[in-house]
Amino acid sequence: MKNFIQNETSQRIIFVGLAILCLIPFVSSPIALALGIILAVFIGNPFEKNLHQYIHLLLQISIVGLGFGLKLNEALQAGKTGLVLTVISIATVMILGYFLGKIFKLDKSLSYLISVGTAICGGSAIAATSPIIKPSTKQISLALAIIFTLNSVALFVYPPIGHFLNLSQEQFGLWCAVGIHDTSSVVGAASKYGNEALKMATTVKLARALWIIPVSIMTMFIFKNKESKIKIPYFIGYFILAILLNTYFPFFESFGSVITVLAKSGLNLTLFFIGSTLSLQTLKTIGIKPLAVAIMLWITISVGSLLYIIH
Incomplete structure (x- = not known):
């Protein structure tokens, strides 16, 4: 499908206008993501090449901001609640991903990237383990495209x-x-459901993200590459610091709600950016076999964790 607007200046104006719109509080996370996808498909993203480096930075800043809406006891309780389920789900996905990769005859590196992205924290886990695995650029792009596509589906499907x-x-x-x-x-879907859901989701997900460290160490032995450096998600430390400041210093508590609102707006902008990178050209690179493996893993972790939580 050709873009309706070919002029780059017009594309830039529309991009900036939609980005500003996503900062308005009444625009929800799914709408922000949808606007990004619509822009990518029908208009085109004039900033696509340079946007990826800002997506992760903006996401990290927004997550740290959400920490000012949490108290320490809430965070500890949420982390404790999700610990068992986190361990079970990560182990299940990594093992199942290995066997599905064998069954569908996927390249070992691609299969591993999809598995670790599903098991821990999507693009961040893929980015952390890629320097250790040393896959091709195409394999990294393919794994990210699959993960971000399924994320987009989840953002619309989970709340209903x-x-x-x-x-x-x-x-x-x-x-x-x-x-x-x-x-x-995760944060986008939870924020649409309610503030308590947002607190639980953010804390458990970031605690889950710390599993990047032991999984990265395991990856070094699996791929026999002990010289690689482990990429630690240091921004989680700032998130914890924000919680501590909000818990023990009334000064920060007084404007914590304002920071939280700004953080949610930043998150919406992040989702708009992500959506704007999901062009039809990107989606066409996704093969049937890797997509099938990713969907099976996603259904397994979604249905399995839901049954565990309910019962």
């Missing part, structure tokens, strides 16, 4: 299912943190 099953805020937040790959979509 949660309401249909009458899940509590805490149940839905925990389900999002385990069942959705990338942190941006």
Whole structure:
């Protein structure tokens, strides 16, 4: 499909206008993502080449901002609640991903990237393990395209299912943190469901992201590359610091709600950016076999964690 607007200046104006629109509080996370996808498909993204480096930075800043809306006891309780489910789900996805990769005869590196992205935290996990695995650029792009596509689907599908099953805020937040790959979509779906769901989802997901470290060490032995450096998600430390400041210093508590609102707007902008990179050209690169493996892993972790949470 050709873009309706070919003029780059016009594309830039529309891009900036939609980005500003996503900062307005009444624009929800799914709408922000949808606007990005519509822009990519019908208009074109004039900033696509340079946008990826800002997506992760903006996401990290937004996540740290959300920390000012949490108290330490809430964070500890959420982390404790999700610990067992986190361990079970990560182990299940990594093992199942290995066997599905063998069955579908996927390249070992691509199969591993899809598995680790599904098991831990989407694009961040793929970015952390790629320097160790040393896959081709095409394999990294393919794994990211699959993960971001399924994230987009989850952002629209999870909230209606949660309401249909009458899940509590805490149940839905925990389900999002385990069942959705990338942190941006986890927080986006949870924020649409409610503030308590957002608190649970953010804390459990970031605690889950710390598993990048032991999984990266395991990856070194699997791919026999002990010289690679482990990429540690240091921004989680700033998230914890924000929680501590909000808990023990009334000065920060007084404007914590303002920071939280700004952080949610930043998250919406992040989702708009992500959506704007999902062009038809990107989606066409996704093969049937890797997509089938990713969908099977996603269904397994989504349905399995939901049944665990309910029962």
